[in-house]
Amino acid sequence: MTDCWEIHYPSGYCPGMSTISDVAARAGVSTATVSRALNGKANVDPELAARVRQAATELGYQPNGPARNLRRQEAAVVALIISDVENPFFTAIARGVEDVAHEVGYSVVLCNSDENADKENRYIDIAIQERVAGVILSPSGPAAGVAKLAARGTAYVAVDRPLPDRDSDVVLVDTRLAAAQATAHLVAQGYERIGCITGPAGVRTADDRLAGYRDTVKTTKNLVRRSEYKAAGAHRAAASLLSQPNPPDALLVANNAMAVGVLRALQELNLRPGRDVGVVAFDDAPWAELLDPPLTVVAQPAYEIGTEAARLLLARIADNTRPPTVTTLGARLIERASSHR
């Protein structure tokens, strides 16, 4: 399986399978010189370096990553463990991380923890085993795995949610404030019984968004529901809220996927967003403007979360003694028609 099965070259020549010794032999130098030349170290005669590069190209030489990482005791790789690959909020973070990491020669591997602490821990183990340089994660609950990272001295940064019981660099959005403002906006638009559909208890963003809502609305009796951060749960939650005797006339919805479920419930009940039930949801999406009426959203700076987290991680890789920092970014309310009568 690893021999050159497809193309036959003369005399054992096999591109991509050659090692540093092959390159050294062909260039007529030692392996050390090849290593130095290919890694752009200063102390190499330019003429020799050129010969080495030539030989490497001719042989189709690809350095052996595991060997390099074993020797260096670290891979130039950053692991990004996010709780949902299918959530545009997290993929936007991923782009931010990638853009910064690639600039300095790190690769990014994306891992999908599925909001599941077991999967998260498994990926953390893999990250440790592969000796990645650092980990960025959106923690799904109290991750025992993170303690291992700390114990090993592997750099890590939390995004979106802080790590419970643990200091670390973390990049957050002031989601409580944003929720309070969004709720205040609904009040200002004349809605009087504002409800809230948020994520699972214990998930920090869910709790914060609820807290922000409560900062603004004092009597929330029977106006709050929780579900997974998914459409189906939110659909049930909205149906339940709206079919009670004294239903809400507006809803704050804690994420984008949930908004889909809520809007579907409104459709089924023949309620029009805005006119009948004011709606504000977290996370902007390209399709939010296409709805009728267009959806008012709290836009989070996801890409910037990613770039900032990557910068912090790189700083921590360079110096793990720096004190942990908390970076809080602001969100922006984008008013559209779903929050106007």
Next chain:
Amino acid sequence: MTDCWEIHYPSGYCPGMSTISDVAARAGVSTATVSRALNGKANVDPELAARVRQAATELGYQPNGPARNLRRQEAAVVALIISDVENPFFTAIARGVEDVAHEVGYSVVLCNSDENADKENRYIDIAIQERVAGVILSPSGPAAGVAKLAARGTAYVAVDRPLPDRDSDVVLVDTRLAAAQATAHLVAQGYERIGCITGPAGVRTADDRLAGYRDTVKTTKNLVRRSEYKAAGAHRAAASLLSQPNPPDALLVANNAMAVGVLRALQELNLRPGRDVGVVAFDDAPWAELLDPPLTVVAQPAYEIGTEAARLLLARIADNTRPPTVTTLGARLIERASSHR
């Protein structure tokens, strides 16, 4: 940076930093036995194996991945190189790949090539360097990188688009047929001047969708536009098509992101989907039903593409001499109101 800076243990004990020799010493056996025990080889005394596992746990032993991969000459990792992490079609594929790969103990790393052949080649190089067991990719044009995979004998599978000039396992959707059927559906609904907005020339899915459209509509003069597979380009394309003297009365749109741009253009021109301009777009989305009118789509079996590709890859990892296969999955037209007058 790699010492135990946070927690102080007695006598040099440092979880996660220990090697197989430490475990061996603690269990009073040789490293070979540790290796055999931890890898579940048959020929190990159960009592010894238990002692080894105990020692490993006590030390918080994490095997050194690079060392293992170096020795094994292969990592239990498959690389998935997709052309757009923010496209739900590809993230759904990713989930399919993950689910199958995890079952057999492989990790999946996701790489975002951004529809850019350079990035794709770069990721292929990294995959080769890291000696991954296999690669699944949605090729962005004629990738020189794939030749390297072939030359090295690394297993690979193409998804969504075939590799130009190269046999390989590939998992496709019969997108030409789907496009033809979608167009026929528009004809059946009484639309008479059907236009098509598709992706860049040379991208196979874009060309196939256009071909399917042309299979059904014979006179397409000035009714076809191409753009990137993005909202902005499609927006311009739609605006241009619809503002010409003899505009189309229906549009086939080649992907989901493009649909957003097209629908925005219709809004701006005060044209109502369905009534004024029939619209069918590729790729279903949770929000397609929420639009007014709901969007008719061609739903592709993205998750199944992923599971099938992963199965093929595993088969090829096991045996790289099997003949290349082409798997073609069907798409499903989901009729909603945007394609009815």
Next chain:
DNA sequence: TTGAAAGCGCTAACAA
């Protein structure tokens, strides 16, 4: 069934 030892390919300390 177990242990001793070689060696995967690379980098870096040391020598020249």
Next chain:
DNA sequence: TTGTTAGCGCTTTCAA
């Protein structure tokens, strides 16, 4: 500036 060499941690012969 270049070469020699040790050794990263693991798996796997080979020998006992």
